[in-house]
Amino acid sequence: MSIIERKKREKEEMRRTILDAAKEIFLEKGFRSASIRNIAEKIEYSPGTIYLYFDDKDAIFHALHEDGFQRMLAMMQPLQHVADPMERLVAMGRVYMEFAYNNKELYDLMFIMEAPILAEANRARWEMGDRTLNFLKQVLIECQDKGHFSGMNIDYLSYTIWSALHGMCALYCRNRCQAYEHVKDTDLLKNGMDYFVSIILKA
Amino acid sequence: MSIIERKKREKEEMRRTILDAAKEIFLEKGFRSASIRNIAEKIEYSPGTIYLYFDDKDAIFHALHEDGFQRMLAMMQPLQHVADPMERLVAMGRVYMEFAYNNKELYDLMFIMEAPILAEANRARWEMGDRTLNFLKQVLIECQDKGHFSGMNIDYLSYTIWSALHGMCALYCRNRCQAYEHVKDTDLLKNGMDYFVSIILKA
DNA sequence: TTGGAAAAATGAACAGCGTTCATTTATTTT
DNA sequence: AAAATAAATGAACGCTGTTCATTTTTCCAA
Numbered sequence: 001m002s003i004i005e006r007k008k009r010e011k012e013e014m015r016r017t018i019l020d021a022a023k024e025i026f027l028e029k030g031f032r033s034a035s036i037r038n039i040a041e042k043i044e045y046s047p048g049t050i051y052l053y054f055d056d057k058d059a060i061f062h063a064l065h066e067d068g069f070q071r072m073l074a075m076m077q078p079l080q081h082v083a084d085p086m087e088r089l090v091a092m093g094r095v096y097m098e099f100a101y102n103n104k105e106l107y108d109l110m111f112i113m114e115a116p117i118l119a120e121a122n123r124a125r126w127e128m129g130d131r132t133l134n135f136l137k138q139v140l141i142e143c144q145d146k147g148h149f150s151g152m153n154i155d156y157l158s159y160t161i162w163s164a165l166h167g168m169c170a171l172y173c174r175n176r177c178q179a180y181e182h183v184k185d186t187d188l189l190k191n192g193m194d195y196f197v198s199i200i201l202k203a
Numbered sequence: 204m205s206i207i208e209r210k211k212r213e214k215e216e217m218r219r220t221i222l223d224a225a226k227e228i229f230l231e232k233g234f235r236s237a238s239i240r241n242i243a244e245k246i247e248y249s250p251g252t253i254y255l256y257f258d259d260k261d262a263i264f265h266a267l268h269e270d271g272f273q274r275m276l277a278m279m280q281p282l283q284h285v286a287d288p289m290e291r292l293v294a295m296g297r298v299y300m301e302f303a304y305n306n307k308e309l310y311d312l313m314f315i316m317e318a319p320i321l322a323e324a325n326r327a328r329w330e331m332g333d334r335t336l337n338f339l340k341q342v343l344i345e346c347q348d349k350g351h352f353s354g355m356n357i358d359y360l361s362y363t364i365w366s367a368l369h370g371m372c373a374l375y376c377r378n379r380c381q382a383y384e385h386v387k388d389t390d391l392l393k394n395g396m397d398y399f400v401s402i403i404l405k406a
Numbered sequence: 407t408t409g410g411a412a413a414a415a416t417g418a419a420c421a422g423c424g425t426t427c428a429t430t431t432a433t434t435t436t
Numbered sequence: 437a438a439a440a441t442a443a444a445t446g447a448a449c450g451c452t453g454t455t456c457a458t459t460t461t462t463c464c465a466a
Contacts, residue, residue, distance in 0.1 A: 003434075007442090036424060046445045048426080057424065112315065117378045129382030155386050156394040159371070160402070163395060166379075167370025168362070175320045176369075179332030183358050191359040192366060199363070199406045206463075210413090239453060249416045251455080260453065 015053050015063075017043055022060050023067070027105055031061075031113065055119070061109060062119035068106045069128045072099050076135065085142035090197050092139065093165055097193055100169035101186075108173045111166060133158060149203070161200070168192045218256050218266075220246050225263050226270070230308055234264075234316065258322070264312060265322035271309045272331045275302050279338065288345035293400050295342065296368055300396055303372035304389075311376045314369060336361060352406070364403070371395045 021042040026034040036057060040047040054060050075095050082088040100107040109116060110128075120126060136158050143149055149157055168189055171177055177185045224245040229237040239260060243250040257263050278298050285291040303310040312319060313331075323329060339361050346352055352360055371392055374380055380388045 032423095035422080037422085047424085048446070049444055051425070052443070111379060112373070112377055114377065117381070120381075124381060125384055126379065126381040129379055130384060133382045152398065153394065155383055156391065156398050159374075159380075159383070159391050159395045160367070160398040163370030163374060164363070164367040164399070165370065166374060167366030167368065170315070170373045171362075171366060171369060174315055174317065176314060176329065176332055177362075178320070178323075178327060178329040179336045180358055180362070181328055181333060188359065188362050191356065192362045195355065195359050195363040196367070199402060202406050203402045235452095238451085240451090250453090251417070252415055254454070255414070 011053070018050060018053055018060065019063055019067070023064055026061075026064065026109075030105070031109075031115075058115045058119035061113070061115040064106075065110045065113075065116035066128055068103070068110045069132055071103070071106075072096075072110075073132065073135070075099055085139055085146055086148060086201070089139050089143060089161075090200075092136070093161075093197065094193065096165050097169060097189060100172070101189060104173055107169060112170055112173060133162070136162060164196050165193075168196075214256070221253060221256055222263065222266055222270070226267055229264075229267065229312075233308070234312075234318075261318045261322035264316070264318040267309075268313045268316075268319035269331055271306070271313045272335055274306070274309075275299075275313075276335065276338070278302055288342055288349055289351060289404070292342050292346060292364075293403075295339070296364075296400065297396065299368050300372060300392060303375070304392060307376055310372060315373055315376060336365070339365060367399050368396075371399075 018039060022034055022039050025038055025042060036047050036050050039060075040050055050060075054063075075098075076092055079088055079091045079095065082091055116128075117126060137154050140149065140154055140158055140161075144152070144154075172185055172189060177183075177188050180188060221242060225237055225242050228241055228245060239250050239253050242263075243253055253263075257266075278301075279295055282291055282294045282298065285294055320329060340357050343352065343357055343361055343364075347355070347357075375388055375392060380386075380391050383391060
């Protein structure tokens with residue numbers, strides 16, 4: 001009940017208010033429109049105030065990218081109950097792509113934009129990436145226990161699989177699927193995924 | 204020898220001068236520093252002059268991204284002599300990754316940044332992507348003629364393969380390989396490529 | 407060769423950006 | 437109530453892409 005405690009809570013509330021405003025503008029009107037001034041206006045504070053709660057704009061979007069990972073991991077959670085690791089691996093892949101498709105801007109922020117990486121405390125690391133990747137690695141280890149991917153290095157294997165999915169999502173996010181003039185994005189994503197799964201299952 | 208002809212040539216020369224300056228700044232100091240003002244200063248003209256030769260900044264970088272594709276295709280050219288299509292496919296993949304690694308910024312511009320896509324004449328298409336993709340599709344058709352990838356749709360198959368490579372390159376370009384704290388980027392790229400090749404060869 | 411038309415280049419101006427900081431306002435403590 | 441601390445402000449700095457009235461240069465005909 002101490003004042004210092006309330007202050008701390010208020011500080012956190014204000015951070016959350018800023019983040020919510022930033023997220024809303026970002027998701028609605030894109031990164032460009034999510035300027036400090038626009039965020040400040042939305043929460044009815046002056047631009048300078050934002051800097052009392054975040055180091056810079058990158059820090060705001062680093063926090064938002066963390067939210068994204070939390071949301072993504074929440075979608076993965078139910079899959080922990082899938083017994084067969086290969087089945088779980090495939091299910092995770094589909095959820096991953098589903099997330100990218102249904103949260104295009106957020107996926108872009110998490111895996112493509114530079115802002116969140118520039119705001120990493122330790123500039124040579126990527127905390128959220130590391131933690132999320134461990135989920136994939138764990139599943140792959142279980143797959144190996146069942147005789148799949150035998151003899152393969154987990155780092156390289158996970159990178160190969162992650163890249164295949166990210167590639168499809170990234171081409172989608174950055175409008176490179178337009179290279180296929182007469183194929184719908186959704187068809188590319190869906191069938192690309194199916195093809196990769198069937199390829200992986202044969203390996 | 205007509206004056207109108209000289210004018211046309213001079214116009215083209217000026218465009219080239221602008222592009223060279225833009226490219227130099229872009230490759231040396233990044234997209235952010237490649238501002239219209241900086242480009243203008245480098246070629247000793249006023250900022251307004253640039254707009255007499257290009258519609259906007261995006262148009263400049265669209266032209267540069269075309270240069271990138273020309274360069275990439277030039278690196279692929281020698282591979283036309285590889286007789287076996289599967290062997291050629293793999294060789295092309297390695298050249299693709301080599302290009303991305305040795306021309307990080309340029310690859311980023313070609314396959315990740317928004318600028319060149321925003322400047323497409325027909326906003327729903329991607330000319331250079333389409334043309335380049337046809338090379339891949341051609342090889343895949345030849346592979347199918349030899350019995351590989353039988354029954355698979357060329358669009359979906361090419362997308363799957365392209366995505367796998369792009370995914371690795373994109374994660375590298377946008378510093379997401381930092382998710383692997385103790386693995387070097389080059390090792391990820393090299394081994395990721397090898398793994399994917401071995402997976403594809405088994406399919 | 408000169409005068410007028412056409413083309414090319416200019417650079418100030420506009421509206422925006424991230425960020426800083428002296429100043430003001432609000433809150434807490436003495 | 438006064439002093440000390442904390443929070444918020446908003447003008448200012450130096451950038452950005454882009455536009456456009458004005459100036460300069462080039463061209464062609466008289």
